[in-house]
Every structure is written in structure tokens, then in C-alpha cells.
Amino acid sequence: MSDKSTITETAKETIARLRANRQQRSELEKEKSQPHQTRGVEEAQTKQGAKRASKQARGVSTVQRKKAISAIAQKLLHGELTQGQALKALRVEVLGLTQDEYASLAKVSRKTLSDVENDRGSFKTDILDRLFKPFALKVGIVPITIGVTTRIL
Structure with missing residues (x-):
């Protein structure tokens, strides 16, 4: 019985690790696919405090x-x-x-x-x-x- 709980725990850890890796890869791919000049503009806007509304913006209380x-x-x-x-x-x-x-x-x-x-x-x-x-x-x-x-x- 203890072997079964150990296997289940290991499976959960493996799934969590794979999900984290997948998310990290997709973020890196997104950065790479973005043109270099656009990234510079966005970084400059962030440094200056410029903000853009986006579809992912969450409401505030x-x-x-x-x-x-x-x-x-x-x-x-x-x-x-x-x-x-x-x-x-x-x-x-x-x-x-x-x-x-x-x-x-x-x-x-x-x-x-x-x-x-x-x-x-x-x-x-x-x-x-x-x-x-x-x-x-x-x-x-x-x-x-x-x-x-x-x-x-």
C-alpha cells in the first residue's frame, strides 16, 4: 500500500514538472517570435510606466x-x-x-x-x-x- 502512495506522489510531481517546463518553453518561444525592435519598444514603455489595456486585463475591486x-x-x-x-x-x-x-x-x-x-x-x-x-x-x-x-x- 505504501508503494502505491509513493507511485501516485511521484506521478503528481512528474505532471507538475512537465507543466512547468511546457509553460516555460511557451514563454521562451513567445519571446523569440517577437521581433527584436518591438521588444525594445515594449521594454522602453514599461520602463517609462506606459500601460496598455489588453484582453487579459483583470477587473479591480x-x-x-x-x-x-x-x-x-x-x-x-x-x-x-x-x-x-x-x-x-x-x-x-x-x-x-x-x-x-x-x-x-x-x-x-x-x-x-x-x-x-x-x-x-x-x-x-x-x-x-x-x-x-x-x-x-x-x-x-x-x-x-x-x-x-x-x-x-
């Missing part, structure tokens, strides 16, 4: 979503992000949607969304409000200097 929205909004207010960078970060990190998917959600063209995310052009407030609405954000007037208090004499 409501708490995580609210924290991400708040953090990105704070960076926007402090001038660490442009309006376009903030919109792209929200779209990718919070919703995990592609430009096509998000453009149809916000009822704007993909070109318009791309232009806003890349800080090209000047857009009316109603377009910007439409783009930020899914995140419960709105375009508004904010003080130029943050943290400065004024005294009324």
Missing part, C-alpha cells in the same frame, strides 16, 4: 478602483500628470478597456479619445466631461498654486 481614481486625480491636481495622461491611466488601470471600447462607452470617436490622451488639440468642456464621467470626475477650475492660503484683510 470597487475599493481598488476608488483608490486608483483618487491617486490619479491627485497627481493631476498637483501637475504630475497632464489631463490626457490622467485619462489614459484611468482608462487602462481602472477599467482595463481599449481605446475603441472606451470611446464607444463615452460616445466619442476613437480619434478624439486618442487626441485627448495624447494632449493634442483643444476640446470643449462637454467632450472632456463626457470622457471623465465614468470615473465620477468633471472638468473644473482649480487654483494654480496648491497649498497657498490667502488672507482676507
Whole structure:
């Protein structure tokens, strides 16, 4: 009886090892099949913090979503992000949607969304409000200097 349990345990270990080897080989093949220039671009984008929405993106919890929205909004207010960078970060990190998917959600063209995310052009407030609405954000007037208090004499 102990021989049978040893054989079963060995079989389980062998299956686990074979699966790990297969996964490692497929990852190496995927890397090799990718053109060298494309890999460099993706590595550069990763280093710069650029993110892309993908079909494999997983949803985030409501708490995580609210924290991400708040953090990105704070960076926007402090001038660490442009309006376009903030919109792209929200779209990718919070919703995990592609430009096509998000453009149809916000009822704007993909070109318009791309232009806003890349800080090209000047857009009316109603377009910007439409783009930020899914995140419960709105375009508004904010003080130029943050943290400065004024005294009324």
C-alpha cells in the first residue's frame, strides 16, 4: 500500500514538472517570435510606466478602483500628470478597456479619445466631461498654486 502512495506522489510531481517546463518553453518561444525592435519598444514603455489595456486585463475591486481614481486625480491636481495622461491611466488601470471600447462607452470617436490622451488639440468642456464621467470626475477650475492660503484683510 505504501508503494502505491509513493507511485501516485511521484506521478503528481512528474505532471507538475512537465507543466512547468511546457509553460516555460511557451514563454521562451513567445519571446523569440517577437521581433527584436518591438521588444525594445515594449521594454522602453514599461520602463517609462506606459500601460496598455489588453484582453487579459483583470477587473479591480470597487475599493481598488476608488483608490486608483483618487491617486490619479491627485497627481493631476498637483501637475504630475497632464489631463490626457490622467485619462489614459484611468482608462487602462481602472477599467482595463481599449481605446475603441472606451470611446464607444463615452460616445466619442476613437480619434478624439486618442487626441485627448495624447494632449493634442483643444476640446470643449462637454467632450472632456463626457470622457471623465465614468470615473465620477468633471472638468473644473482649480487654483494654480496648491497649498497657498490667502488672507482676507
